[in-house]
Amino acid sequence: MTLEIVFIGIGSNVGDRQDFCDRAIALMNLLPLSQVTGVSSYYETEPVDPEGKQGENWFYNGVVRLETSLKPQALLDILQETERGLGRDDAHRGGPRAMDFDILLFGEHHIAQEGLTVPHPRLHQRRFVLEPLAELDPACMHPTLHCSMSELLEALDDTSRVTRLPLKPGTKYPSRPGCAVSPLS
Numbered sequence: 001m002t003l004e005i006v007f008i009g010i011g012s013n014v015g016d017r018q019d020f021c022d023r024a025i026a027l028m029n030l031l032p033l034s035q036v037t038g039v040s041s042y043y044e045t046e047p048v049d050p051e052g053k054q055g056e057n058w059f060y061n062g063v064v065r066l067e068t069s070l071k072p073q074a075l076l077d078i079l080q081e082t083e084r085g086l087g088r089d090d091a092h093r094g095g096p097r098a099m100d101f102d103i104l105l106f107g108e109h110h111i112a113q114e115g116l117t118v119p120h121p122r123l124h125q126r127r128f129v130l131e132p133l134a135e136l137d138p139a140c141m142h143p144t145l146h147c148s149m150s151e152l153l154e155a156l157d158d159t160s161r162v163t164r165l166p167l168k169p170g171t172k173y174p175s176r177p178g179c180a181v182s183p184l185s
C-alpha cells in the first residue's frame with residue numbers, strides 16, 4: 001500500500017469558523033489509514049468568488065498535511081461526507097459554508113476525472129491557499145508547474161486580503177489514533 005503526502009485546504013465562513021476548522025482537523029486525525037502530519041496557521045481571508053455567491057462573510061482558511069494510503073476518490077468521498085456532517089448546506093453549495101475541503105495536492109499525481117482534479121486547478125491563483133501552503137511546506141513542488149510553493153506565492157498577483165491569525169490550530173479537540181484496517185476492503 002503506497003503512502004502518499006496529501007495537502008488539503010480547509011475553509012469556513014459561517015458560525016464559529018475557528019471551531020469548524022478545529023473540528024475538521026480532529027476528524028482528519030480519525031481518518032482510516034491516515035495521519036495528520038502538519039497544520040498551517042489559520043488565516044482570515046476575503047471571499048474571492050467573482051460572482052459574489054459566497055456573500056460578505058470572510059473565511060478562516062488553512063492547509064493540512066496528511067499522510068495517507070487512501071485512494072484519492074475514497075479520500076474525497078470521506079471529506080465530502082465530513083463536510084455534510086459539519087453542517088454544510090448541499091442545496092446551496094455556492095453559499096456560506098460551515099466547511100469546505102479541497103484536495104490541493106496528492107503526492108505527485110495528476111488526476112483528471114469526473115468530480116476530481118488534482119493538483120487543484122486554482123491552487124496557484126489563490127492567496128488564501130498559497131499563504132498557508134507555503135508556510136507549511138515552502139519547498140514543496142507543484143507537479144505540473146514545476147515551481148515551489150514559495151515561488152508560486154512570490155509570483156502571485158492575487159491582491160485579496162489574507163491575514164495570518166495568532167491562534168493555535170487544531171488543539172481544541174484531542175486526537176485519537178486512526179484505524180489500522182481499511183473499512184473499504
Ligand code: AMP
Pocket residue numbers: 076093094100101102103104114115116117118119120
Ligand atoms: P466546492 O463547492 O468548492 O466544494 O467544489 C466541490 C466540487 O468540486 C465537488 O463536486 C468536487 O467533486 C469537485 N472537485 C474537483 N476537484 C476537486 C478537488 N481537488 N478537491 C475537492 N473537490 C474537487
